[in-house]
Amino acid sequence: MGRGKRPRQQLVGSLSKKQKKHLKEFGEQHPFYDKVSGREETTEICELSENSDHSSAESDGESEAEQVSMYHKLLATFKTVPDADSEEDDENESEEGDESDEEETGSEESQEGEDGDHTAGEEDENDVQDQEEAKDTAKQMLGQEQPDGADTSSDPKHGASEEFTDVKHESEFSLETNFVDEESGDCNADERESSSSVMVSEDPFKQHMNKELDEKEIENISARSKSTIQLKWPTLGQLVFSSLQQPRTFKPDKEADLKQLHLHKTLESTWPKVNSQFLSTLTKQNKHPFTLLQKELFCIMNQYKDLFYPERTALGNGEEVRHAYCLHAVNHVLKANAQVLSNNAKRRDQKATVDNDDFRDQGLTRPKVLIVVPFRESALRVVQIFISLLESGSKKQIDVSNKKRFKGEFGFDPDERPPNLKRPEDYEAVFAGNIDDHFRIGVAILQKSMRLYAPFYSSDVIIASPLGLRTIIGAEGEKKRDFDFLSSIEILIIDQADVYLMQNWEHTLHLMNHLNLLPLESHGVDFSRVRMQNLNNWSKYYRQTLLFSALQDPQINSIFNKNCFNYRGQVAVRNVPSIGSISRVVVQLPHVFRRLEAESSISVIDARFQFFIDKVLPEYRDAIMSHTLIYIPSYFDYVRLRNYFKKEELNFTHICEYTKKSGISRARHFFLKGEKQFLVFTERFHFYKR
Secondary structure, eight states: OHHHHHHHHHHHHHSOHHHHHHHHHHSSOOHHHHHHOOSTHHHHHHHHHTTHHHHHHHHHHHHHHHHHHHHHHHHHHHTOOTTOOOHHHHHHHHHHHHHHHHHHHHHHHHHHGGGTOOTTHHHHHHHHHHHHHHHHHHHHHHHHOOTTTOOOTTOTTSOGGGGTOOSTTHHHHOSSSOOOOTTOSTTHHHHHHHHOHHHHHHOHHHHHHTOOOOHHHHHHHHTTOOEEEEEEETTTEEEEEEESSOOOOOOOOSSOOTTTTTOOHHHHHHHHHHGGGGOOHHHHHTTOOSOHHHHHHHHHHHTTOEEEETTOOTTTTHHHHHHHHHHHHHHHHHHHHHHHHHHHHHHHHSOTTSOGGGGOOBOSSSOOEEEEOSSHHHHHHHHHHHHHHHOOOSSSOOEEETHHHHHHHHOOOGGGSOTTOOOOHHHHHHTOSOOOOOOEEEEEEETTEEEETOOGGGOSEEEEOHHHHHHHHOOTTOSSOOOGGGTTOOEEEEOOHHHHHHHOHHHHHHHHHTTTOOOSSOTTOOGGGBOHHHHTTOGGGTOEEEEEOSSOOHHHHHHHHHSOOOTTOEEEEOOOOSSOGGGGOOSOOOOOOOOOOOSSTTTHHHHHHHHIIIIIGGGGOSTTSOSEEEEESOHHHHHHHHHHHHHHTOSEEEEOTTOOHHHHHHHHHHHHHTSSSEEEEEHHHHHHHO
16 A cells, blocks of 8 residues: 555656646646646556546545535534524534535545545545544534424423424324324224224214315305304203304204214223213213213314303313313324324335325324413313323323423412412412413323423424413514414314403414414425315314303404304304392492493493593592592503593502502502592402402
């Protein structure tokens, strides 16, 4: 080897600086020198051409390795986040720049070998080492610089990148790379259903998701050309059912057989045990797995109709309702995932030439169910029901990841509660546990495992509060915002909607405006598996909306009437209150109701304010009418009236939800002692501090 290197080094040394530069740039000498040179250089070139095959193969291998290295470095550059706060990333970027310069030099020297010039043998060995180091560095950068896929589940303060994708754990919970677990019964039930055309035709899930609408039907739904009928059920009472087609009268099943309801096999065994706490002794003896209320609610849910139930109370039937919609959500997710896993196995067994239109079983993004709840305690209870429904017995325990972190962030320590705090029963029921209203969490369910804190684009269910979703959705013009994960929501559950009126109703409206929109990015979706309704941007016509509230309110009614386009129809419970609220008033005080005229709903705000200051307020300005409490539902009306009182220099004090504790104590003291004649008081403060 040493003897062969010397003549090559002499050859390179005999070349001029210009010739060396041209040789490095183009891999060969300029033709000008070939013509002029009639000396020994020609014999040297002929001698090198004998080993041209070997040298070209070697150089091809080196250049090929170099191309792979540059490709990896390019990928690493694409995946680098500019605002990453890791010092290691900065060091890797600086090393990347140095190594790229070395690779440029190495590429120039490796091209010398393509003409059979091996005079720089030692430099070639250094080039190979540099290329290997560059490849290793690129791989390290690919492993380190993956903010979208980093496992930050143990760091709750990590940025929002962990909420969307996770490359590290994607294979464990990915629907595309997993297949039917033969040992598990989770998917076998769906395989049996797919083998029987009768079962498929009767399964509400199959009927709903496989329905193909035409453009005329879409136009009719958008134009709100629906027919309406009224029904009366034993437990729910008066129902209003509206549908695109002529609505048919339907009744709840007299006997709720789990097999007739087409529940997933796992849920058939777990639901009776989970729901036993709400069943009476007689119901258990008759083997009825539902209460009367749950049976009628689930009958509507299972037919994939929209539902508005305004009689859900925290003290009464709240937990019954929660268990019913959790059963429906888990049943939908298990069936949808089982269909995907079954089709994965079919595609694997069939040839690549088979048409994939038969396997359209997904949306544009993976999240299927969105559950909106007001507090962390509500989310905790939903997840606990999920786990109970998926644990099919002592033999098959479900594997729940990040469970400890979830309990720490969503749980509540009873010692933190003031010992002498006394509140009404309804307050205790609504504000039980952790009442933080800023949260969001993704849940992935796959066969015998559940992952909490799953990235949104790897989740099946998203549980969040309106505020938690608003901070991710953002506003128009913001750089960091994302709502693509809402593009393929198939079931929307809004629980305790009356509480959102006391939080910020604008967040709920903002959420509804960003549901089922076409995503801005593909997010790695296989378009051959996407359903046609999602590709046509018709997913909102297939979305089922379940709305639960403790009362009927115009704003809640507006969401149900204007944002629900389900082609299966809408069912609203419209019971007229038999006993008015005034009958619950214990204190014997005169009740006077004033009627005012307004031209429209838009002008009613100004008309009401003007009527109050002109007609009502003068009657209470005398000193005799002290201790007058003015209760205002809207914060904007509160600010308007407060400013008017200040302008008129009236003797008043005020309390709202933003008033500090010292200000609250001072205002209550002044009003109690009679030092202030009026107390202006907001409804939201009463809701949170009563």
